[in-house]
Amino acid sequence: DGGITQSPKYLFRKEGQNVTLSCEQNLNHDAMYWYRQDPGQGLRLIYYSQIVNDFQKGDIAEGYSVSREKKESFPLTVTSAQKNPTAFYLCASIGVPKNIQYFGAGTRLSVL
Amino acid sequence: QKEVEQNSGPLSVPEGAIASLNCTYSDRGSQSFFWYRQYSGKSPELIMFIYSNGDKEDGRFTAQLNKASQYVSLLIRDSQPSDSATYLCAVNPMGGYGNKLVFGAGTILRVKS
Numbered sequence: 001d002g003g004i005t006q007s008p009k010y011l012f013r014k015e016g017q018n019v020t021l022s023c024e025q026n027l028n029h030d031a032m033y034w035y036r037q038d039p040g041q042g043l044r045l046i047y048y049s050q051i052v053n054d055f056q057k058g059d060i061a062e063g064y065s066v067s068r069e070k071k072e073s074f075p076l077t078v079t080s081a082q083k084n085p086t087a088f089y090l091c092a093s094i095g096v097p098k099n100i101q102y103f104g105a106g107t108r109l110s111v112l
Numbered sequence: 113q114k115e116v117e118q119n120s121g122p123l124s125v126p127e128g129a130i131a132s133l134n135c136t137y138s139d140r141g142s143q144s145f146f147w148y149r150q151y152s153g154k155s156p157e158l159i160m161f162i163y164s165n166g167d168k169e170d171g172r173f174t175a176q177l178n179k180a181s182q183y184v185s186l187l188i189r190d191s192q193p194s195d196s197a198t199y200l201c202a203v204n205p206m207g208g209y210g211n212k213l214v215f216g217a218g219t220i221l222r223v224k225s
Binding site: 033035040041042043044045048058090099100101102103104105106 | 116120144146154155156157158161200202204212213215216217218
């Protein structure tokens, strides 16, 4: 089945710890995105990548880092500098020709 | 000023009625518009997209776009309890491939049986 796979589904972070959220897609999409969603809020863009080995900061990139070494993979690291990481994290990718974003199932991150 | 605005709701409608959800956007040059449905605890799923002025229908859903007035709406006919969810409006302000979407905060819809 083609799709976007996020793992893990739930993740717990200890204070001072970096954690990495996985996002893999087998849709052959070039562009990939990371969003953060807080309760009752819309989606806020953290980082996005339009091609391999290139990515841009979104609106709330501070405390986060990404890499794009392979077309299929766009992992997000939540660093210890992110002081309020508890949120629902969503990965998306976009395909041609309709320029539509499709989402993974999400990772829910909490702080211990 | 928020770039994409939606009434947070909740919007309550009886089963079988028409639900009307509205969204306004600030960037007059916006090119494409999307409606996503998000059930509690789940990720958004696309239900409609529209690029041109006018109406676009897909089953019980109709998207309406008015670029001059900078609003896009979603009509759900014959609303069902399973339609109860948060509906997110998203706008691509720059057009082109791979550019950012700007999301509204969403409208909560409740369909009462």
